[in-house]
Amino acid sequence: DVVLTQSPLSLPVTLGQPASISCKSSQSLVHSDGNTYLNWFQQRPGQSPRRLIYRVSNRDSGVPDRFSGSGSATDFTLKITRVEAEDVGVYYCMQGTQWPRTFGQGTKVEIK
Amino acid sequence: EVQLLESGGGLVQPGGSLRLSCAASGFTFSNFGMSWVRQAPGKGLDWVSTISTAGNSFYADSVTGRFTISRDDSKNTVSLLLSSVRADDTAVYYCAMSTQADVWGQGTTVTVSS
Numbered sequence: 001d002v003v004l005t006q007s008p009l010s011l012p013v014t015l016g017q018p019a020s021i022s023c024k025s026s027q028s029l030v031h032s033d034g035n036t037y038l039n040w041f042q043q044r045p046g047q048s049p050r051r052l053i054y055r056v057s058n059r060d061s062g063v064p065d066r067f068s069g070s071g072s073a074t075d076f077t078l079k080i081t082r083v084e085a086e087d088v089g090v091y092y093c094m095q096g097t098q099w100p101r102t103f104g105q106g107t108k109v110e111i112k
Numbered sequence: 113e114v115q116l117l118e119s120g121g122g123l124v125q126p127g128g129s130l131r132l133s134c135a136a137s138g139f140t141f142s143n144f145g146m147s148w149v150r151q152a153p154g155k156g157l158d159w160v161s162t163i164s165t166a167g168n169s170f171y172a173d174s175v176t177g178r179f180t181i182s183r184d185d186s187k188n189t190v191s192l193l194l195s196s197v198r199a200d201d202t203a204v205y206y207c208a209m210s211t212q213a214d215v216w217g218q219g220t221t222v223t224v225s226s
Binding site: 049099102 | 147149156157158159162170171172173206211212213214215216217218219
């Protein structure tokens, strides 16, 4: 199975400052169709998860442009340019290239 | 607007069975695979199962042979039959649209306890 390792697991951030989360895969996530199926999700306290980014760098509808995804093959990053109070929660990466699907452990973003 | 509404959760004894359902609306259901993801109390996300548009099913190792996913395109529903449940199946179970979990429901809680 593909293992996704996120870092850090806890991320205290000052409002208005940038934040960055890493997701490293134990195997290349490039699919045989040429796409890389690496997704990012946000789970605010008490809410269901919400997808932010699909296929590494594509923002879902309604996602603020302060969120961006980048990376390739085994190394991926989610960046928030300026953290806002509503960004508090846990962020997960998920690979959709291989079966079984797998998630990273989650990174908890909190305000300092 | 895409909506997913899970139901069927509750308290079940170890070794028992439970059927979860997810009613979908706001998109052409038959064109999308559907997935179930769970979250144990205080833990992270754990993919459980996916069914493709053609009816092919995929399972996590931890539930293979015990859980069964199915879909009814005439009713826009996807179901998950939980059998031989164990304490570590206790979780909120989320239904998600597609094989890439585009949109999620609000979840239904399953508690396995005697």
